[in-house]
Amino acid sequence: MKISQKEDVNISGPFAFSPRVSGTKIKVICGPMFSGKTKTLIKTIDKFKAKGKTVVVFKPAFDNRYADxxxxxxxxxxxxxxxxSKPSEILxxxxxxxxxxxxxVQFFDSxxxxxxxxxxxxxxxxxxxxxxxxxKSNPFGSMPALMTMADEVVKLNSVCTFCSGRARYSHRVSKDSGIVVLGEKDKYVPLCRSCYNELKEK
Ligand SMILES: [Zn+2]
Known part of the structure; x- marks a missing residue:
């Protein structure tokens, strides 16, 4: 398909070309722990596969909580x-x-x-x-940059452990320090804003 600039757009030079890329999209699925991010990712992968697309799935090497x-x-x-172990390997x-x-994806470098x-x-x-x-409710790694350049961002919520409200925060209940501590419900609970603020002050 040949395209050329619209009549009311004036870019100097010969600007008729065949686009190499069409219809591609960057989609970010994000949310706190236990909000169904991986489940939603797998559903999205299955939809692509059902359309006959080849999907290659990557994950950080050190996250082997469930399977290698x-x-x-x-x-x-x-x-x-x-x-x-690093993003360039994906290339x-x-x-x-x-x-x-x-x-x-939050575990990868910038x-x-x-x-x-x-x-x-x-x-x-x-x-x-x-x-x-x-x-600590700070933006995680490169997530803000990824969300900014994405064509579509899906924000998921979890259910607050205390009031069953809409949870946006992953509160660490273990004594570990450091931003990256892998764990399940033994280490993190999803909380709404008000329960998170109550607990944070304790
Ligand atoms: Zn709550």
Whole structure:
């Protein structure tokens, strides 16, 4: 398909070209712990697969809470995944994919933003899932940058452990310090804003 600039747009030079990339999209699925991020990611992957798309799934190498070569939701849905220790490894492995999916994307360094853009620029769809805030309710790693450049952002909520309200915060109940502490409900509980603020002050 040839396209050229609209008549009311005046860019100098010869601007008729065939677009190499069309219809690709970067989608970010985010929320607190236990909000169904991985489950939603797996559902999205399954939808792409049902349309005949080849999906390659990546996850950070050190997140082996459930399985070494799969992403697994808290209620045990799963799909095969490739472990990578840094974002640049994804660039060696995405070329045969129509869609690149990445789970726990908040754990990657800031080069993940450029990597997602490169993949999209190659005409592939990108769908990533991650925690939007750490346990101190600060934006997590590259999530703000990813959310800003995404075409679509899905924000999920969990259910507050205390009042059953809408939970946006992952409160750490263990004594571990450090931003990255892997764990389940033994270490984190989802809380709404008011319960989070009550507990934080204790
Ligand atoms: Zn609450």
């Amino acid at each position: 070569t799969a992403i697994v939701s808290h209620d045990k849905d799963e799909t095969q995944a490739v472990n990578v 060696d492995l995405f070329h045969h994919a129509d869609v690149v999916a990445i789970d726990e 080069s993940i933003v450029a990597v997602c853009n490169i993949i999209a620029d190659h005409g592939k769809s990108v769908v990533v899932a991650g925690l939007d805030m750490d346990y």
